[in-house]
Amino acid sequence: METIAVATQNKRVGKTSSTVNLGAALALAGQRVLVVDLDPQAQAGTALGRHLSGGDQRARSLGWAIQCRLQGVRPDVSEFWFDRSELVAGFGGAGSLHLLACEESTMNAVREVIHRKGYCATPVLRRMLAEVASDFDFTLIDTPSAVPSLSATAFAAADGVITVCVPEYASLKGAAVTRAAVRHVKDRTGGECDPRYLGAIVNRSHPPSAREGQEVDFREAMRDAGLDPFPADIRLDRRIGDSFALGVPAAIRFAEQAPGRMYGNLLGQVLARMRRCREGQGVPVRTGE
Ligand SMILES: Nc1ncnc2c1ncn2[C@@H]1O[C@H](COP(=O)(O)OP(=O)(O)OP(=O)(O)O)[C@@H](O)[C@H]1O
Ligand SMILES: [Mg+2]
Structure with a gap:
């Protein structure tokens, strides 16, 4: 199982x-996918x-499972997940989505x-996921903005970390903070993560016709900030926002249209970079992928 955390301040x-659209694209490609909501x-x-709302549903929540684990009890993680594979069921050869x-x-x-408890507590999720590693090919972790303890928990669980920017200079800083934080995880977890x-x-x-030169500079600024943007960006597309509200990722609802293609292209680049990192080659900078 490979684990990817998606984070920025x-x-x-x-x-x-x-997170959910990359997870959906992976499931559509036949992979067994777990989405973790932190x-x-x-x-x-x-x-x-x-x-999940409160009340008795708390006992099915990831937060409850992590609390148990932090208190030394080992919950059965498989009793906490929800099978959402019905979302990809109509597609031949689709994998699973939990x-x-x-x-x-x-x-x-x-x-x-x-x-x-500090950094010594952050590998808790990693250890829980290790127990179900044979059930999934990929795990994707969604993180909150500006909650350092939960982001650190996601980084500790991850093999790879992706950050997200919108084409505004203000979004670079939060992504750069994330990138810097990833560098320290190994030391902070005593080499475990x-x-x-x-x-x-x-x-x-925005499409090239609407960029008026601005976004070229933005991508350059991202590279200068060491953020290594993926070449395949995700356009502003109403179908992505609407699908979010409807509870079915756009990569599934519009699998054959632009949203499906955009996330499919991005996924290919994410997986290629993961492969390069695994092989010790690192992320390509400035060159083609
Ligand atoms: N490419 C896109 N095109 C159109 N709408 C988008 C796109 N990406 C995200 N959205 C919409 O923008 C809003 C914010 O997106 P999202 O919730 O994914 O951001 P987030 O970083 O997770 O936010 P938060 O900080 O609240 O966790 C949502 O309503 C979502 O549907
Ligand atoms: Mg969010």
């Missing part, structure tokens, strides 16, 4: 959309049509505990 740039806002669950769903109060409690930075998604981009 900035809000509303498309972390959740990127954001107390629980948006990945919404985007996959399974939103969700470890978040619920606000339990994940906020996790945030507090990890914040108190060693994620690689894979690159930055340019989300909500």
Whole structure:
């Protein structure tokens, strides 16, 4: 199983959309996929049509499972996930799609505990996922913006980390903070966790005709900031936002149209970079992929 975390300090740039659509594209390509929602806002669950509210649903939440584990109890992770494979069922050869769903109060409690215990507590999710590694080919983790303890937990669980920018200079800084944080994970976890930075998604981009030279500079600024943008960006597309609200990722609803093609292209580049990192070649910079 390979694990990818999607993170940046900035809000509303498309972390959740990127996570669920890349997960959907992987499932459509025949892979067994687990989406992990570490954001107390629980948006990945919404985007996959399974939103946990409080009450007795807390006991099915990832936050509850992590709390148990932090207290030394080993919950059976498979009892917590939701099978969302019905979303890709109509596609021949599709794989599977599961969700470890978040619920606000339990994940906020996790945030507090990890914040108190410090970096030594951050490998908790990695250890839980290791127990179900044979059930999945890929795990994608959605993270909150600006909650350092939960981002650190996602980085510790990840083999690769992707950040997300929108074509505005203000979004570079949050992504650069993420990239810098990834470099320190190995030291901070005593060598147990060693994620690689894979690159930055340019989300909500405009077509070349509308860029008027601006975005060329933006991509250049991303490279100068060491963010290694993926060549395939994700355009501003209403179908992506609408699908989020309907609980079925655009990469599935519009698999044969632009959203499906955009996420498919991006996925190919993400996997290629993961392969290069595994083989010790690192991420290509400035050259073609
Ligand atoms: N390429 C796109 N085209 C159109 N709408 C998009 C696109 N990407 C994301 N959106 C919409 O923008 C909003 C923010 O996206 P999303 O929730 O994925 O961002 P986020 O970074 O996860 O936000 P948060 O910081 O709240 O977790 C959502 O309503 C989503 O549907
Ligand atoms: Mg989000």
